[in-house]
Amino acid sequence: MSAQDKIQKTISEHDVVLYMKGNPKFPQCGFSSLATKILEACDTDFYTVDVLQDSEVRDGIKIFANWPTIPQLYIHGEFVGGADIMKEMYENGELVKLLKANS
């Protein structure tokens, strides 16, 4: 399976997916850490993919959403944004609304 197919499969199988460096317990980057904290604060279940464990996905995810950085959040198969956008949407209440609308 190509990296693009693999990503498509993952984001269709899980409602909320965060591509990150490390995992929520041991994030390997400050931005990934911030992203998991935001999702935890939204009190939502989420599935994470550690891109450091799969170099094809690490490169592939940047092409998938035409987005050069990690973390990346997907809700119901749609790319929502990186850490900056997650933070802004959390602060203005849009993220919780989006998560609730999709739960």
Place this chain on the structure above:
Amino acid sequence: MTADDIKQSIVEKLECELVNILGEDGTHFEGTIVSRLFEGLNRVKQHQMVYSALGDKMKSEIHALSMKTYTPSEWEQLKN
């Protein structure tokens, strides 16, 4: 890579009202970008425009660019 290099690359490719880039360590930067080209676009598309202006630099030299993008009217509101 300095904050000024990043600013230069952005303004060369993207017509902006304001570009402010901060960052001392050569790989992590913070920026504020105001452009009328952002009108009618969501945040993802706005950030993609900035990333695309930076092109290959985003892949190699810049580890992280934390950014805030605004349309001129959003920026005016924020200042007041």
